Amino acid sequence: MPDLSTTYLNMRLANPLVPSASPLSRSLDSIRRMEDAGASGVVLHSLFQEQIGSESHVLDRYLHVAPGHYWRALDYYPRAEDFAVSPDQYLEHIRQAKAAVSIPVIASLNGVTPGGWLKFASSIEEAGADAVELNVFYVPTDHLLAPGQIERRILDLVREVRQRVNLSLAVKLSPAYASIPAMAHDLVNAGVTGIVLFNEFNETDVDLDTFGLIARPPTSSTTNADALSLRLRWLAILRQQTTVSLAASGGVHSATDVLKLVVAGADVTMLASELMVHGLDRLTQIRDELEHWLETRNFGSLSEIRGRLSGLPHTESAMFERAQYVRIAGTSGG
Numbered sequence: 001m002p003d004l005s006t007t008y009l010n011m012r013l014a015n016p017l018v019p020s021a022s023p024l025s026r027s028l029d030s031i032r033r034m035e036d037a038g039a040s041g042v043v044l045h046s047l048f049q050e051q052i053g054s055e056s057h058v059l060d061r062y063l064h065v066a067p068g069h070y071w072r073a074l075d076y077y078p079r080a081e082d083f084a085v086s087p088d089q090y091l092e093h094i095r096q097a098k099a100a101v102s103i104p105v106i107a108s109l110n111g112v113t114p115g116g117w118l119k120f121a122s123s124i125e126e127a128g129a130d131a132v133e134l135n136v137f138y139v140p141t142d143h144l145l146a147p148g149q150i151e152r153r154i155l156d157l158v159r160e161v162r163q164r165v166n167l168s169l170a171v172k173l174s175p176a177y178a179s180i181p182a183m184a185h186d187l188v189n190a191g192v193t194g195i196v197l198f199n200e201f202n203e204t205d206v207d208l209d210t211f212g213l214i215a216r217p218p219t220s221s222t223t224n225a226d227a228l229s230l231r232l233r234w235l236a237i238l239r240q241q242t243t244v245s246l247a248a249s250g251g252v253h254s255a256t257d258v259l260k261l262v263v264a265g266a267d268v269t270m271l272a273s274e275l276m277v278h279g280l281d282r283l284t285q286i287r288d289e290l291e292h293w294l295e296t297r298n299f300g301s302l303s304e305i306r307g308r309l310s311g312l313p314h315t316e317s318a319m320f321e322r323a324q325y326v327r328i329a330g331t332s333g334g
Contacts, residue, residue, distance in 0.1 A: 002294035003301035004287065006040075008245045008268045009131045009168035009194045011104050013040035015290070016258060016302065017283055020249045020270035021046050021108040021135070026085070026093075028100050030280070037283035041104040043133055043270065044097065047090045049111030052120050087120060094127040104130035106170075112138040114156045121164045131168040134161060137199045138174075151183055155190050162191035170194035172249065175230055184238055194245030195238070196270070197231050227251030232264045239265025239307050255289030265307040 004015035018041045024030050025044045034042055085093065090107075097105045107129040109121065124132060136154050158171060169191065175198045177183045184195055203216040228251035235246055248261040249270035258269045274282055290302070299305060 002291050002299060003303070004290055004294075006267050006302060006306070008041070008247065009106075009170055010245075011041070011130060011168070013104070013268065014038075015040045015287055016262060016266065016268045017287060018043065018106075018247070018268045018270050019275060019283075020272045021133070022272035022276065024272065024275060024280075025097075028093075028096055031097050031105075032100055033280045034275075034283065035101045035103050037280045038287040039103060039283050041106060041130075041268075042097075042101075043106045043108055044090075044093065044129075045085075046108040046110035046135055047085075047087060047120070049109075049113070049115075049117050052087050052117040087123075091123055091127040094124065094129050098128040098130075106131045106133050108133045108135055109161075110135040110137065111157065112136055113153060114160045118157070118160050118164060121161050125165045125167050129167065131170065131193070132161065132165060133170045133172055133196060134158065135172045135199060136174075137172075139176075147178065151177060151186070154183075155186055158187060158190045158192060168193040170196050170245065170247065172196035172199050174199040175234070180234055181237060181241055184242055188242055188244055192244060194247060194267075195242070196247040196249050197234050197238075198250060200227075200250050228257055228260065231266075232260060235261060235264040235266050236309050239309075255286045255293060258286060258290060259293060259305070262302060262306050263309050265309065267306070 006013050006016045008016075008018070015038065017039055019025065019034050019039050021043045023045060024034070025042055031042055094105060094107055105128075107124045107127075109118075109124070109132060111117065111134075121132060134157070136157065138150060140150055154171075158169070161169060171187055171192050171194075173180070173183065173195060187195060205214040205216065206212070207214050231248045231251055235248060238246060245267045246265055247268045247270055248264075248266040252258060252261070252269045252271040253274045261269050294300075294302065294305075
């Protein structure tokens, strides 16, 4: 039987299948079923900066809300009682999850600014989490926000967490930075152990009756080849430039998706939408299909194909990307 094991955030995992942060991990029974179905680890649902006391109002300074609009801005956020769990309940959930399963339990902190709320990272470590994933989702909309300011604040956040915990630390990025390789390089220097590609923006629509914007949770469609393509590209580029763990999150629906991402350089592949739509047994099916694919091609382990994608030195990657764009768009009249 082929060996599917991999290393992620300095942890040896049985395979690359790790359920990402989602409502599925709020239930201990669901986490147990993930392990039984073949998950090699689990990322818990996120604890948000906005949940952790009055310190969350530091967001006001970050969002550059004008004084006259301060209270209206706060109205956009859920009340503390509207969140699924309180901070104390989150810590207890970590403890219970660690007692319930033998696979690594990765806590998820979601926020965008340094501040007192990050004291909670120490509590997460004390509760027994095996690692922490920082989700730094933010959409810049203010023209006064200078280029590089978001990156600097994220790096400050990472450094503050790194000072507070000894746990392995991953950062989940969005694809909307001026230079993803430069951001990755700076994150490594700031002390991260892994990088997760990518966060997904909410889906936006317009209500023609109210003329209002509608925000919906992001979903990863089985027909959304763009999601997989984006991750394949950046995994292949970053794998040449860093030795820290790389995870692909989003666009993972099949063993074929997993294999492509591993060949591009992923250490683990994280999935949620596929499990929410088709059930946790999909983990078993995908794992079995991975083994079958490797076995029929006489590979003894998944590590034999990891990062095997034939790529150019990173100094030539930009030329390659431009050449491919010109080749495809130019010959098709695009």
